[in-house]
Amino acid sequence: MELTITELTKDFRKTRAVSQVNYTFQSGVYGLLGVNGAGKTTLMRMITTLLKPTAGTITWDGQDVVQMDKDYRRILGYLPQDFGIYPDFTVQDYLLYMAPLKGIRPVLAKARAEEMLRMTGMTQHRKLKMKALSGGMKRRAGIAQAVINDPKILILDEPTAGLDPSERIRFRNLISELATDRVVLLSTHIVSDVESMAGQIILMKNGKFVMTGSSEELIRNCPDRGWLCDVPKKQVNDCCLKYRVSSIKTMADHAKLRILSREMPMPGAVLEETTLEDVFLSCFGERSGDESDHGVV
Amino acid sequence: MSLMGFEWKKVVTKRANQILLILLAVLVAYSCSRAVRQVEWMDGSGNAVNGHAAAVKLRREKEQWTGVLDQTTLEKALAHLREIYSTTPQDLQQGENNWPLRSRLQGIQDIADLLGLAFADTYDTFEEMVEKLQPEDLSRFYEKRVEALSVQFFEEGNWGYANYTENEKQYIVEQYQSARTPFAVGYQEGWVQVTEQLPSLMKYALILLSFLLAGIFSDEFSWKTDAVYYNTYYGRTKSTIAKLWIGFLAITVIYWLCVGVFSLVVLGSLGTEGAAQTLQSDASYWSTRYNMTFLQYYLLTVGSGYCGFLFVGYLVMWISAKTRSPILAVLIPSLLLLIPMFLHEIYSLFLRKVIGLLPHWLLDIPQAMHYVYLYQVGGQVTSLISIILPLYSCLTLLLVFLCYREYRYKQIA
Known part of the structure; x- marks a missing residue:
């Protein structure tokens, strides 16, 4: 069970969205982290055959997926970022x-649909029209369709975006249950989601994989460290300009700043344990703030 | 439920489509009422009756003239006309108060019109013809018809037909000569109204239907279901074929329901008599070169309309699949159908021949009957209708293939 991408490139007119990417995915969960425009969705759409690569190949167990055509799509499950209904x-x-559309024989379709409803906790909502579903329920219906064919490759593009914390936890558990004996590739902005679900993490920037490895490996290889500093309130702005600040906690007469730096940024700074968020900020710098909707920085 | 069943469900559960179906029903009801009310009968005092009641009275009036239009019938008709004109006071023959004359002529009006057209070159007015035409002249009625039509055709040459080749001119005259004579005449109002009103119904129904068809492919994009749809096992193959079948089914069911209900109501109300009558026995089809009966004419109109629906339907689906825009998908074919209505004043023969190949003719056979569009295929002169039916049947098949190809290889960025 091996999904290999070789020199994978995608150009849109003058923009190179994905640039000569090489990687081999085996059974397990892979988290794809990157800022907007990093090329995550384009990469996923090439893997799902929705987009043709400009150059490079994608193979499944040595077979070109373009040649495999619908036989490849039979083992594919996909939940897009903008999941439509x-x-x-x-x-x-x-x-x-979705069951017959995904090649499931009619005699099995009903049983499979029942199983998916049960698995996603949607049995009691089965008769609801999809336009009446909440965001969380839509996502659950989305994951149900993605796995109804028991895919060998499961691609999830921002699966937890827009979900409330309890839905997110539920969703994370669901994906963890599904992770056995298949390749799961998920992209997200939410670092904690990746940390809790993905065995391997890929940081993508400007169409390239810039760092790959487990959470521990990425943290270990991160050149920056997290420092907790007590700073007078009036110096907060100067510090923000000078350092990468991952958090600010304002107190009565001073502020506690978490600063990312290779060296001790100021006397009295206390070294803290490096987190995956630090790695993310270190890798993407100021641009990571573009989509800090889930508290990435 | 099969994939086709689900595709059908997508179409019929959409609120906009349900509204379209209601609008189509309203359109059919309005068209039926309009067609039936076109038939008018008037008594001697000028009181008019319309619709079914008028059809009953008119049928009774025409009963004695039903049969073949041979020498005997023509002589009888001429004598009857003379009697009408001689017994109707002069001041009630012309102007707005000519109800008594109009009322008495109703039963024989079709034959009177044909006589007037055949002998128009000899007499200045219809009244003069009735007075002076000799029974022995009537033996030349069909001969005069060919002469009159040929003269009319070559006179039309003054404003654009002059460039017809000798082959084409000969073809036209032969067509006039080959009309089956003597004509069968009689009451035929049901067939006249059903064929004359069908084109309007077809055009508006097709525009409404286009909105429904435009969604079959483009809704996947507007609902944002495309990304999931396209990476499924059958998304690019079997399901696309199911969509094409649904398009075919929607076109077929809606077309035949509209045309069927309309025809049943109009023919049921106005009568089916006259199915075997010669088309040219109605003065408005006097100059047509298509020799057929009213039933054949009706079948040609609905058959050609179906061909037009299929072509425009698949054109809409192809544009919507290609552009993902239902608006554009409806707009382009609608323009294709409506623009030629404004191009009647084009005198260039070449341009007229090009316009003659546009698909709107498929929906307007009654108009196509009147136009002299001739084409030479392999040295053989042929008419517009003989060209457009096979042409658009082939183009429809091509569009089906293009639709499939478009969805088979679509990329979703």
């Missing part, structure tokens, strides 16, 4: 439709 279908209709 058929508004007038009920959840059950939707799964009963």
Whole structure:
């Protein structure tokens, strides 16, 4: 079970979205981290055959996926970032439709749809029209369709975006359950999600893989460290300009800053344990603030 | 439920499509009422009756003239016309108060019109013809018809037809000569109304249907379901074929329901008599070169309309699959159908021949019957209708293939 991408490149007119990427995915969960425009979605869309690469190849167990055509799509599950729905279908209709569409024989479709409803906790909402579903329920329906064909490759693009904390935890557990004996590639902005789900993490920047490895490996290889500093309130702005500040806690007469730096930034700074968020900030710098909607920095 | 069942469900559960179906029903109801009300009967005092009641009275009036338009019938008709004109006071023959004359002519109006057209070159007015035409002249009725039509055709040459080749001119005259004579005449209002009103119904129904068809492919994009749809096992193959079948089914069901209900109501109300009558027995088809009965004409109109629906339907689907825009998908074919309506004043023969190949003719056979569009294929002169039916049947098949190809290899960025 091996998904290999070789020299994978995608150009859109004058922009290179993905640039000569090489990687081999084996069974397990892979987290793809990167800022907006890093090329994550483009990479995923090439892996799902939605986009043709400009150059390079994608192979599954040595076979070119373009040549495999629908045989490759049979082992594929995909939950896109903008997961669309058929508004007038009920959840059950939707799964009963997706089952034959994904090549499941009609005699098995119903049982498989039932199983997916149970797995995602949607059994009691089966008769609800999809337009009436909440964001979390839509995502659950999305993951149900993605795994209804028991895929060998599961691609999840921002699966937890827009979910409340309890839905996110539920979703994370669900993905962890699904992770056995398949390649799961998920992209997210939420560092804690990747940390809790992914065995391997890929940091993507400007269309390239800049760092790969387990969470521990990335932390170990991060050149920066996290320092906790007590700073007078009036110096906070200067510190923000001078250092990469991952958090600011304002007190009565001073502020506690967490600064990323290779060296001790100021006397009295206390070295703290490096986290994956520090790695992310260290790798992407100021641009990571572009999408700090989930407290990445 | 099969993939086709789900594709059908996508179409019929969409609220906009349900509204479209209601609008289509309203359109059919309006068209039926309009067509039936076109038939008018008037009594001697000028009181008009419309619709089914008028059809009943008119049918009764025309009953005695039903049959073949041979020498005997023509002589009888001429005598009857003379009697009408001689017994109707002069001041009630012309102007707005000519109801008594109009009322008495209703039963024989079709034959009177044909006589007037055949002998128009000899007499200045219809009244003069009725007065002076000799029974022995009537033996030349069909001969005069060919003469009159040939003269009319070559006179039309003054504003654009002059460039017809000798082959084409000969073809036209032969077409006029080959009309089956004597004509069968009689009451045929049901067939006249059903064929004359069908084109309007077809055009508006097709525009409404286009909105429904435009969604079959482009809704996957507007619902943002495309990314999941395209990476499924059958998304690019079997399901695309299911969509094409759904398009075919929607076109077929809606077309035949609209045309069927309309025809049933109009023919049911106005009568089916006259199916075997010669098309040219109605004065408005006097100059047509297509020799057929009213039933054949009706079948040609609905058959050609179906061909037009299929072509425009698949064109809409292809544009929507290509551009992902339902608006554009509806707009382009609608323009294709409506623009030629404004191009009647084009005198260039070449341009007229090009316009003659546009698909709007498929939906407007009654108009196509009147136009002289001739084409030479392999040295053989042929008419517009003989060209557009096979042409658009082939183009429809091509569009089906293009639709499939478009979805088979679509990329989703």
